[in-house]
Amino acid sequence: MLSANIFAQFNVKVDIPSYLSDSDAYLYGFNGSKEILYSKGKIAGNTASFKVDKKYIGMMRAFFQKSNSSVNMVSENADVKFKIELDSKNKISDVVFEDKINQLFSNEVELQKKQELILPALIQIKDYYKPNESFYRSLESEIISLSKNNDSLYDSHPFLQYYHNNQKYSVQEKALSLKVEDFIDFYSKSGEYLETSTILKPSLINFLNVSKSNVEGNVDKLLAAVNLETPRGQTILSELIDIFSTYNMDKLKDKYLAQANNLKCTINDRLASTIQSNKNIELGAKFPNNTFVNSVHTKAKSLYDIKAAKKIVVFWSSTCSHCEAELPKLLEKYDKMKAQNIEIVGLSLDSNLNEFKSxxxxxxxxxxxxxxxxxxxxxxxxxxVATPTYFILDANNIIVSKPNHVGDVIDYLKLN
Known part of the structure; x- marks a missing residue:
């Protein structure tokens, strides 16, 4: 066991610009679309180092909090090293990998972008020229080059080969040619890399689009095929509940959330988290407390410390355009709210604390x-799953309303 643990450890080292020398940095792996923290970075000079103490094969993401930007990479349970550069706004603009698998991955991503954006345009442009013209021949040569996939490059990299071979399920343009049965077969028979590949959620969205004439019936077929007593089945169920929640497909969300709650088998962590987070925000539930860490306009230590007849909790961000449109409408009614002992608590999903406080x-x-x-x-x-998101609580922090928009908040509180 000792030798296995030593083998499972690997390091990720990043050459960073001086701007990030005081940034917090985190390395995440994936379980479906859920990101799992694997390591917090240690920064010394112009190097950020992450140590992963358990085996992991799949996609990873290094997040640099100060720049609010991240780098995707592939892990084969071996060391990764790369260098990043920032643009004029201190966002990551260029990444240069030194390890072979991530060089291949970078080329894969670049080729995929060209195939999606450039290749269709070249094919259309070619129709305006005659085969005997030199520009036609140049276009044809570039089209052939972009259309080629050298699969042999991935022979010694099984995860990257898996990622390469199954992009057709997660890319919308390619998925339109697939049938419902193709997706169900993919989820049922896919190997161990599905959950760590970042393919799962976008492929499920494509599956739902292909199923649009009978979404509920096809989801039932899918869940029967993947078996809800297995971790794979439960992760897929969790992803579907989250997707239905994001797109306000409440009837389907409620049906499959009830199905999750009624399972009698052992529940994996992913599904348990989805069940609990939905229980936390049911109408009539007591809203979980939140301890403040960078609070503004209060000396209170937590949400529960704020006493009011009602509280409006709004999740927002300084970079959210919908928040920019809606929060000033709350500001217009704020004096009326205070007169009725109603308080607003904004919980921000900003990464840059200076921008948040401003x-x-x-x-x-x-x-x-x-x-x-x-x-x-x-x-x-x-x-x-989106900003702004609103909750209205009573004096005992019980959820009494979950408005969709600022207008619903104002109507519920009769502030017009």
Whole structure:
């Protein structure tokens, strides 16, 4: 066991610009679309180092909090090294990998972009020229080059080969030619890499699009095929519940959430998390408390410390255009709210705390942020999948309403 553990350890080292020398950095792996923290980075000078102490094969993401940007990479349970550069806005603009598998992965991503964006245009342009023209021949040569896939490059890299071979399920343009049965067969027979490949969620969205004439019936077929007593089946069920929640497909979400709750077998962590986060935000449930870490306009230590007849909890971000449109409408009614002992608590999904505080100071109500963007705990605790998201609580922090828009908030509180 000792030798197995030693073998399972690997390191990710990143050459970083000086701007990121004081940034928090995190390395995540995947379980479907859920990102799992594998390592917090240690930064010394211009090097960020991550140590992974258990075996992992699949896609990973290194997130640099200060720049609010990240790098995707492939892990074969072996060391990874790369260098990043920033643009004028301090976002990651260029990544150069030194290990072979990630060089191949970078080429794969670049080729895929060209095949999706450039290849269709070249094919159309070619029709305007005659076969005997030199430009026609040049176009034809480029089309052939972009259309080629050298599968032998991946022979010694089984995960990358899996990722390469199954992109047709996750890319919308390619998935349109597939049948419902193709997807079900893929999920039923796919090997161990599906959950760590980042293919699962986009492929399920494509499956639902292909199933649009009978979504419920085809989802039932899928869940029967993958077996809800297995980790694979439960992860797929969890993903589907999250997708239905994101797209406000409430009838389907409620049906399959009830199915998850009624399972009598052992539940894996992924599905258990989905069940719990949905229980946390049911009407009539007590809203889980939140401890403040970077609060503005309050000396309170937590959400429960704020006493009011009602509280509006809004999840927002300084970079969210819908928030920019909706929050000023709450500001217009804020004096009326205070007169009725109603308080607003804004929980921000910003990554940059300076940007959060600058925007939060525009609004007089209580605000807080973990400074971790979509890696904040809010998503898992409160099932937040978009901003702005609203909840109205009573004096005992019981959820009494879950408005969809700011207008619904104002109507519910009779503030017109």
């Amino acid at each position: 925007k939060a100071n525009v609004y007089p109500w209580v605000s807080d942020s973990e400074g971790k963007g979509w890696y904040s705990s809010y998503g898992e605790t409160y099932n937040v």
